[in-house]
Amino acid sequence: MNKQSLLALSPQLLRILALVAVTGLILLFFATQIENYLNGRLFNRISSSVAVMALIATGQTLVILTRNIDLSVGSTVGFTAFAAGSLITLMPDLNPALLVAYAALLGAGFGLVNGLLVAYASVPSIIVTLATMALYRSLLVEFSNAKSITSESLPAWLVDFPNLPVISIGDLQVRAGFLVAVTIVFLAHLALTRLRPARRIFAVGSNPEAAAMAGIDSRRVVLVAFILSGMLAGLAGFMFLARFGNITVVAGLGFELKSIAASVVGGVSINGGSGSVIGAFLGTILVDLIDSSLVRWPIVSEFWREAVLGAMILIAVAVDTLFIRRLDRMRAARAHETALAQQGAKS
């Protein structure tokens, strides 16, 4: 690819292409290392575990785009998973749609609290969500009374749902859980790029002052981003419950950092205004792919997983930053040349 056509692409698209390329290279690498690696089961395994995290990362991306951060999503996932589990245990005949709505609304309620404090009380989001992360977790502890939800107490449809094969090609299955996640990510992407109000999320994150001057109600935009993040975490809580069945007070612990990591690897700028949910989704997949492949790589102990993940985030962000800086410089140089050429033409 030559310089000119590279410059014509948007940074978003470049990032997505790069992520796809890196994912492909990693697949190829492990295919040479691990016997019987590239098969349907690999896809099934990764798609099942991505189903939960992709939802959280999508919500996290919305919040990061507005120049904020949501550290409470892990606790929200834990609480909604537990609450949904308790509800269905008490009322096994409950309509599934109502159960999903219950989890989503509960999550949205948590997001509302975060959003009100950040947007309308102007408390920095890192402080608010650091506090509500602890608060929601302690609500879970209080609510659960030190009991756990077990998969035996859940109805069969719920436990079977995530692994329900919708499309099967050999031993490769596109399962319901994954399909739901992909659909939501796709809808979120469509909404973010095409809906008029959604573009304000980017505007607020890109330049809050300018947003205020342009008559955009930044507070409402931030509030909505937090509510959506909470709602998606609530949905993720439902998926978590369905996938694992066993829910304890530590459910979802650490998901907040994993979701931030996935977004950042996916090219979402922590300074707001720039990034895409597709990128975050690919970031989620990439992180999970490496995670699950290292477990099966015979050369290193499985305990290297986290160390490699940490190094990977660091490299991804460093490369992305250097690359974007270089791209900006090339663009500026080109604009300069064009300007000179125009001036030359005039005189």
Add this chain to the structure above:
Amino acid sequence: MTQPTLALRSVSKSFGMTAALTDMTLELHPGEVHAIVGENGAGKSTMIKIMTGIYQPDTGGVEIDGTPVLLQGSKAARLRGVAAVYQEPMVFPDLDVTENIFISATGSLWLNKSAMRRAAIDLIAKIGMRLDVDRMASGLTLAEQQAVEIARALSQNVRVLIMDEPTASLSAHEAAELRRVARALADQGVAVVYISHRLEEIFQLADRVSVIRDGRHISTRLVTATTPQLMISEMVGRDVGNYFSKMQSTATQDVLLSVRNLGLAGIFEGIAFDLHRGEVFCMAGLIGARRTDVALAIFGITPANAGTIRYKGKHLHAKSPSDAMAAGIAYVCEDRRKLGLAMELPIRWNITLATLSRYLSRLGLVNTQAERHTAADFRKRLNIRTPDAEIPVGKLSGGNQQKVMLSKWLNMNPDLLIVDEPTRGIDIGAKAEVHDLIRQFAAQGGAVLVISSDLPEVLALGDRILVMREGIQMAILDHADASQERIMALATGQEKAA
């Protein structure tokens, strides 16, 4: 005359005990360019904020088309057709030009991107700019960003367009373009409010001019019925007599700084001058002439990669500000808020910032007593108006902040003082004080390199004047040979480099 599009009726606004506007009345008519002039702190920005709905008046009211309206928030004002364009435009760096123009547009929930793009192209064409609407705003020049903002206002059927010092950071060519756009808008029936410190441009552009002082309306006249002298005396409430007159040179023959063939790839090249002790040496030029980059190279922030700098007879190659400071060079930068002062920190801390090592004991502890002494000393010497030196420097007015910044560097006892736009955004009284300080410093044997875009200032201060244009040194003029017209001719390239 016709019915005013927008009118302020006896508007007053106070903040705590301070009255920002008192009984202000102003009428803006369709199709006029209405200039507003006043010193800094005269109440211009409060007035803009009331017109654009950011503030609400305490008493009095705003009328649009003769009907009293309540403008709550900038959105309400925009819906009524009132929009503002600022000196530093407000664009979204991560969005492209099209989206920047239509970000606050209302309409269908679903965006029609191709229609938006076409409309953006039309709007940009309407204001006579050449701009690729698919470019991200992060790479646009200031002038291009302003064009985006004007296009945004146009897209919302603007009826009152307020331009707040729009040309302050533009090159002469860009400024002329902008004035052409302003006139074109007025011809289409828009009421244009034009706020500017550049009096000459008001005479070129405006139909009427209003002077405000201390939050009060002083006069509104047809431009043809006033003179610069009259406007200035109304602005300051007194005759400023000799502000523009040249001060006596104190230059010696002793060369302090000698620059030869200095260059930085792609930025500037071939800069050569000698700077003597006792001399005030000015660098004039338009924005984009790369004068600041030459200063940054001497000060070691972005070192040059060609040519030589000799300082006190020795070779100097500063790789960082601390190298330059060790040699006795001080640099008072242009942007107080971003680069010059730590606004939340006390005045005292800011004054001793560049010389902190002098206040440290052998164990590295700060001698607060000595610091207080220094701060009190400068407060008196430079007439910094503040209750005490322990309050955050951000609470001072622009002029006093400028003096704190000068104190910080004067405390270093430098031999060479580089001052970048020393009086930008400060009022005329403080301006004169700063000029006196610069001259005093030179008279005591220091050398001063002043970068200024304010031509009267260049002529008032410069013993010699170096004119730059797009990274090239056009000429060095003796004061006797310099005039505003000559400098402008060189800076715009109409007179070729010698």
Add this chain to the structure above:
Amino acid sequence: MKSRLYSWEGLLLVTFLIIFAFNTITQPQFLTVSNQINMFQLSIEKLIVVLVMAFIIINAEIDLSVGSMMGLSACAFGWSFQHGLDPALAIVLCLAIGAAGGALNGFFVAYMGLPSLVVTLATLIGFRGLARVMVEDRGITNFPDWFDAIGQQGFIGPVPFALVCFVIMFAVAWIVLEHSGFGRKTYVIGSNRHVADFAGIHVRRHKLIIFTLAGVVSAFAGLLYAARVGAVRGDVANGFELDIITIVLLGGASIFGGSGTLVGTGLAILIVLNLRNGMSLHNVTGHLQTGVIGILLIASVLGPRLQWPRRLGAARQR
């Protein structure tokens, strides 16, 4: 001084006194020497790291990796001990690991210009990973008696060694932050790094030093933890970073840098310790305690703005 009374520190002091008085009245065993010492000793490692976190936050950065570094250091000690390295040498090795890890953070933040939130999120995961690589899923114990004694019976007079360490470190940190040139630069860089740059301060070097220091201090705290508990596992100090950051913010440091005091931080330490201790004595579980601290953190930002006179609200910027 009247202004001092209206300041953020004044409010913290009053809060602390109320909690202290409440605990004293409701729980007879609260005001005993053993409880008071216990209270400090059980969280001494965290408190030491709080001090260095105050520098980081005032410098307008954040370090999420401190808990993982504590774990890495403790595990590295266990690992080297298991592999027959002399324990004294192992201590030096752990401190060196701390310095290297901190410098790694500092390099990426200061010299590559990446946001510290992202860099230290990555090293939070990475350092923890290295700790797990060293000890896998085992626990390592049976350290030499003298090492355990540092954490368990190391008393100087009636005061535990760790507490003495903390008091000395607090005094040093206070002098450095509020009375030295290094501390002054920490504030200025935190307030506006470009201003510091233009005043000839070596901003990058300063940030590198602060992050390296954070690494070393965290490694030291990890060793203290290993000595006190007498065993290490892969999850030593897991999640401590959030507690540590909470205390610093409660102490009045602005998350945007440039403001905060060590006196405030010290008072926040006392408040959190006494609150947790009091709740424990009232049989409130740990998770719930963390929830209460969370509420306190939000209230600490909101409270002054909503209820108190403007003047007090201004005492805390953001």
